[in-house]
Amino acid sequence: QVRLKDSGGGSVRSGGSLRLSCGISGDTFSNICLGWFRRVPGWTPGSGREAVAYIDSRGNTTYADSVKGRFTISRDNAENALYLQMDSLKPEDTNVYYCAAGLPLAGCLLAATAWDDFAYWSQGTQVTVSP
Numbered sequence: 001q002v003r004l005k006d007s008g009g010g011s012v013r014s015g016g017s018l019r020l021s022c023g024i025s026g027d028t029f030s031n032i033c034l035g036w037f038r039r040v041p042g043w044t045p046g047s048g049r050e051a052v053a054y055i056d057s058r059g060n061t062t063y064a065d066s067v068k069g070r071f072t073i074s075r076d077n078a079e080n081a082l083y084l085q086m087d088s089l090k091p092e093d094t095n096v097y098y099c100a101a102g103l104p105l106a107g108c109l110l111a112a113t114a115w116d117d118f119a120y121w122s123q124g125t126q127v128t129v130s131p
Contacts, residue, residue, distance in 0.1 A: 006022045006124065009127045010126075014129055020097055020099070030057055033054060034099065035102075052071065091131050100121050
């Protein structure tokens with residue numbers, strides 16, 4: 001069992017920055033894939049989640065096109081923590097963000113996996129970007 005607890009959400013103006021954190025505890029695996037997700041447009045309970053960024057156990061990262069160049073995912077294995085540095089934020093980044101952990105069969109590649117490949121999820125943290 002892996003437990004995830006996210007924090008760091010808040011409200012900023014367009015162009016501002018936020019840093020999300022995710023504390024990881026429980027039965028962590030050396031090759032676990034970590035990711036950040038957000039809700040899909042028109043989200044309802046049971047809807048999917050949009051992948052934002054992934055990082056594998058070696059520190060390799062992949063990003064959604066919509067955040068590439070603005071967001072940076074990182075992990076601190078010694079501290080069992082995952083981070084998402086969000087710069088140049090836009091109003092369309094307003095969303096609830098989740099950290100997730102799992103072992104996708106296709107590997108830790110954003111283009112090859114979906115949200116339901118991840119078994120463990122945080123509770124979500126709200127990010128609001130005003131114009």
